Amino acid sequence: MELEEPGDKIDRLVFQPEEDAILRVALDLCIYGILAQQDAAMTTGEVAKEAKADPVLMARILRNLAAFGHIDEVGADKFQANKFSRAFTTTKGISLAKFSFDFAAPAWRAIPAYLKSVQYMNPTDAMDAPVQQAFKSDKHFFGLLVETGILETFQTAMSFYREGRPEFLDIFPAEERLINGYDSSQGHDGVLLVDVGGGHGHDIQKFVEKIPAREGRLVLQDQEDVISQVSKSDVMEVMVHDFFTPQPLKGARAYYFRMIFHDWPDEQCLLILKHITPAMKPGYSKLLINDIVLPDVGASRFATQSDINMLALLAAMERSEAQWRQLLERAGLRVTKVWQGVPESVIEAEVAE
Structure with missing residues (x-):
């Protein structure tokens, strides 16, 4: 990251939520899986047909995914899966992405307002955390998983959490x-x-x-x-x-x-x-x-992000x-x-x- 210019870093961080949103749309449309099933590159029209989506919209999504590095743009209107898109065809990739976007991200977005409301004191009450503000609920985190219907996705994500890590x-x-x-x-x-x-x-x-x-x-x-x-x-x-x-x-x-x-x-x-x-x-x-x-x-980065997630x-x-x-x-x-x-x-x- 030392080679990254300050202005580029600002753009990358400010627009990060957009990348997350397009990733979530790509999962809903099974774009990663559609591309991964083919050895050859696919056109926008071919992906749109498989995904049952508007070709104009699909072109915009695929361009973004290629710019983010999620997929490869191998020619004019030619897109192909890579190791990153294949990661999001796995149970771990799909479940973690859905849990993060649908449940954790709203809690992360609530952090600034929450900390301001408690005068920047370190939180110590699991019944009064950013997640309760985000979902306007008085339930504990585990109760909110049930209430929001995300429990099964969370359990799946956690079951694959240690994949590829030391035991x-x-x-x-x-x-x-x-x-x-x-x-x-x-x-x-x-x-x-x-x-x-x-x-x-x-x-x-x-x-x-x-x-x-x-x-x-x-x-x-x-x-x-x-x-x-x-x-x-x-x-x-x-x-x-x-x-x-x-x-x-x-x-x-x-x-x-x-x-x-x-x-x-x-x-x-x-x-x-x-x-x-x-x-x-x-x-x-x-x-x-x-x-x-x-x-x-x-x-x-992983440890510090995990700290703020907690x-x-x-x-x-x-x-x-x-x-x-x-x-x-x-x-x-x-x-x-x-x-x-x-x-x-x-x-x-x-x-x-």
């Missing part, structure tokens, strides 16, 4: 830090890993694949409506549990949270942690938090290492190591002595 076990050396030192004297009752709020068990499944030889139970916990959708498995147990209530499994080797805490302001995070700490065995149990850790200098949707935040340490200390925990990853890291903590 938990690519960052954290589980053999060294969990398997070694596991108390096998507990017999069949011993718990190796509790995945708290773990959705459909993706991370436990990856754990089993990477570490097939191990002792101890693997337990998936989540809300009843999530657990009811999880298929029975010989390798993991499922348990209905609300992490805002006391943790019923005591003395597990590890309690694991993936991308949970960035959804909540500090006080709610502290409540979750204070329900975990009493269940942990000092000197043995580990708390593992797989989440974004902002560096002191040079935070990535502000808009949940009055929550991405945290720096210092903020993580402070939060965990308030719950009677101490950080033993931060295993750095991109964009997510793994924070390892134990009960403070």
